[in-house]
Every structure is written in C-alpha cells, then in structure tokens.
Amino acid sequence: MTRQLSTIFIVNVVFALALSGPALAECTEAMELRLGEWFVEAEQAARDCLERRPENAEAWAELARSLAVQGRLAEAVEAVDQALVEHPHSGDYTLLLARLWYWQGEHERAIQTLSSLPVGWSDTHDVVVLRREIDLALAAPPDLLASKSYFLVQVGYLAASERPEGWHFRHALGLGVTQRLLAEVNFEGIRRGFGQARFTDFMVGGASEYRFDAGYRMRAGGAYTLNPRFSPLWNAYVEPGFVFEGGLELGLRFWRIEFEQAGINVLNPGVVKYLGPWLFDARYYLGIESGQSLRHSVLGRTGYFFHDDLHVYLGAGLANHADYLEGRQISHEYGLIGLSGIEFGFSQRLHMLVDYQYRHEAASERVLGQHRITAGLRTRF
Known part of the structure; x- marks a missing residue:
C-alpha cells in the first residue's frame, strides 16, 4: 500500500539529509528557511532561485526537500529528477530520490534507485540505514487503512x-x-x-x-x-x-x-x-x-x-x-x-x-x- 509518512516524521528525516554539491549563494535562503521549518517560504525561495538559474541542481534538490516535508512527494520526485539531469552521478541526489520512493511505499523503485548509486556509496551510513528501513517495511503487512480515516x-x-x-x-x-x-x-x-x-x-x-x-x-x-x-x-x-x-x-x-x-x-x-x-x-x-x-x-x-x-x-x-x-x-x-x-x-x-x-x-x-x-x-x- 502507498504509505505517506506524517509531516512531522518527514521533517525529522529530511533534516538529516546532507546537502550535496556547491550550494550557490542565491539558494542558501531556501535551505535556511527549510531548516527553520518555514516550508512554504522555502519552496518559494527555491523556485525564485530556479527562475534565475534553472540549471542549478542544488536548487532543484532544495525544492524537492521543501516539497517532501509538506507531504507533496510526487512533486518532490519530479524536482529531484531535474537535479539528476544536471548532475546524473550525484550520490546525494540519488539517495534523496531513493528516500522519496521509500516514503511513497514504492520499495522496489527505492531499491532500484539505490543500486544506481556511484561507487563507494553503498556502504555509507545513510544508505545502510535506508536499506534496513526498506527491509523492515517489506517484512511488515500492508496497512489497509493507511490514511487512518x-x-x-x-x-x-x-x-x-x-x-x-x-x-x-x-x-x-x-x-x-x-x-x-x-x-x-x-x-x-x-x-x-x-x-x-x-x-x-x-x-x-x-x-x-x-x-x-x-x-x-x-x-x-x-x-x-x-x-x-x-x-x-x-x-x-x-x-x-x-x-x-x-x-x-x-x-x-x-x-x-x-x-x-x-x-x-x-x-x-x-x-x-x-x-x-x-x-x-x-x-x-x-x-x-x-x-x-x-x-x-x-x-x-x-x-x-x-x-x-x-x-x-x-x-x-x-x-x-x-x-x-x-x-x-x-x-x-x-x-x-x-x-x-x-x-x-x-x-x-x-x-x-x-x-x-x-x-x-x-x-x-x-x-x-x-x-x-x-x-x-x-x-x-
């Protein structure tokens, strides 16, 4: 079953995501707003940055993070896909995409995404933890009332x-x-x-x-x-x-x-x-x-x-x-x-x-x- 994690849980997890690549100065505002839990404002700041620099991969990734903490996971996937277009071999962006698939309950897609990580990433702490979470999710019964209402x-x-x-x-x-x-x-x-x-x-x-x-x-x-x-x-x-x-x-x-x-x-x-x-x-x-x-x-x-x-x-x-x-x-x-x-x-x-x-x-x-x-x-x- 498709499982969307609660906003609070997503916030806690997204805070742990490492920023990748050289974050350009004009995009640091989006990151600061997100870490301050101003998620709507962080989304807008990332979009403003992309209007000026649409090729900025980190701005696309920051937009994905801001969307994810609002529970808009499908839009976040589209944003991080754009980041990977600009930097296709980024381990951070690939890991972020795998997390987004996992949060949507798309465990097979998450596993497939992890398999495309660059050399040297498979044994990192964040990847090992995510793989363990996916294994536990696959071993648990589907939540037939995932929305709870x-x-x-x-x-x-x-x-x-x-x-x-x-x-x-x-x-x-x-x-x-x-x-x-x-x-x-x-x-x-x-x-x-x-x-x-x-x-x-x-x-x-x-x-x-x-x-x-x-x-x-x-x-x-x-x-x-x-x-x-x-x-x-x-x-x-x-x-x-x-x-x-x-x-x-x-x-x-x-x-x-x-x-x-x-x-x-x-x-x-x-x-x-x-x-x-x-x-x-x-x-x-x-x-x-x-x-x-x-x-x-x-x-x-x-x-x-x-x-x-x-x-x-x-x-x-x-x-x-x-x-x-x-x-x-x-x-x-x-x-x-x-x-x-x-x-x-x-x-x-x-x-x-x-x-x-x-x-x-x-x-x-x-x-x-x-x-x-x-x-x-x-x-x-």
Whole structure:
C-alpha cells in the first residue's frame, strides 16, 4: 500500500539529509528557511532561485526537500529528477530520490534507485540505514487503512435453508484522531427469518486502537442492540497485543457477550503473520458460561496481496455452539464455516470489498446451511 509518512516524521528525516554539491549563494535562503521549518517560504525561495538559474541542481534538490516535508512527494520526485539531469552521478541526489520512493511505499523503485548509486556509496551510513528501513517495511503487512480515516458502506444478502431470506447492512466511520489513535463508530442492521416470521435488529457500536511505543497496542470496542430479537443486548471487549518486527502480531481479546437471559465470556487469543505477499491469521475462541460446558472454536484465514490495490483471502473454521464471528444466540451443537473475500482499489482512496460466508450448522438432528454475500465501498480521506 502507498504509505505517506506524517509531516512531522518527514521533517525529522529530511533534516538529516546532507546537502550535496556547491550550494550557490542565491539558494542558501531556501535551505535556511527549510531548516527553520518555514516550508512554504522555502519552496518559494527555491523556485525564485530556479527562475534565475534553472540549471542549478542544488536548487532543484532544495525544492524537492521543501516539497517532501509538506507531504507533496510526487512533486518532490519530479524536482529531484531535474537535479539528476544536471548532475546524473550525484550520490546525494540519488539517495534523496531513493528516500522519496521509500516514503511513497514504492520499495522496489527505492531499491532500484539505490543500486544506481556511484561507487563507494553503498556502504555509507545513510544508505545502510535506508536499506534496513526498506527491509523492515517489506517484512511488515500492508496497512489497509493507511490514511487512518475512512467511511465504509456495506450491504449483504442472507439465504438459509428452511428460513426466509434476509439482509444485512453496516455503515462505519473511522477517524485518525492522532497518529497513534484510530477510532470508529458504526451502525448495523440484520434482518433474519425464523419460521415464517422475520425480525430485524439494529446495533450501534464503536471500536478504537491505540499504538504505544516499542510495539505495544491496545484495542477496545463494543455494541448495543436496540430492542434485540436474536442479537445480544450488548457486547464489549478489550484486546492488548504486541507487534513484532518481521510482520508478527500477537493479541489476546477478553470479550463479554450479554443476552437478555444470560451472558458468556469469551477468551480469544490470536496470531497474525505476514510473509509477503502472504498474510496468515489464526484465532481460537474459548467460551465460558456459568453452569455450562466450555465452548471451543477455531478460525484460520490466509490472504494474498497481488499488489497494493488487490487483496484476496480464504478462511475456514470449526466450532461447537458458536463461532463468534458475530455475537448471536448459541443455537447449534457444532458448526463449520467457510470464508472468502476480495478487496480491490479503484484508486488510492476508493476500494470495493466483496465477502462470502457459508455456515453449516447442526442442532437437534436438523442441519442448517446459511449463505451470506456482502458488498461494500470504503473511501478514505
């Protein structure tokens, strides 16, 4: 996925960039303004310099740096390309171009650019550090919500044996409150058939995630059902976790699902491992209810990223009484579940999601098969 670093982070990194070549006197103003964090003024000073001396490679490079700290990375690439036209063998300008590709998530282009560095540059400190950052980025799973703010609309169709058809919808708004905190509010509706009757439940909920230093993260969320007929009255969870270098994430969810007549506690450890371009996700659910036997279920999913804007997955699970993909009344003795889905990006901001889910459940010598297909759009802002 294309990843634009925050302006503050880019500022800190760009400060470390060494100036190359003989910076002409008329262009030192742009550098001084940039180092003083007057980025718009630094951009204008660099452009003024280029009006007088369009062949000044350092002015093009300084323009690229000023654009980069404003988050205008594509324009910065064009500027540093001009610097390399004037000085094609400059190690500093080549390294700057590689950094710009890396900040845009174009890791292969960054690696290719580094391979064109002049002799003697490959073992320098800045190049070694950048190569290490690229290696870590390639080992980490793609950030499917890189912009941190989004709006999601999903609509689904339900078909089950011996039951009338139903539908499902979900709307969600996610906001990047800070660089570390993501919050979501959502509204969901499900209509299901029971015998010849149909009932509809509406739920309002929310979720959040906060990422601490050193890889620690905390998730929490819940939902409340308005006048429930078959859904829980409310449910809530907390999930501490840790993200390791190399694309490994561990989490442990503590979940309470409360129905009008009874409730159940669910302990849910999970592990996610990214082995680019493959993503593996495994979860175990232990249901604990007073006076009842323990309930177990397992779920595994495998995803594949063809490129930044195309992701597919397949999954399967096995459970007794409940699979806990959603909070609902426990009504079967055992169940099998199959999952599949695709996410496709029309653009960086607009993605389409299509999911299919099949449940095979057995209860009291009756077998129920249920199909659900859901389609939706997610836009980022």
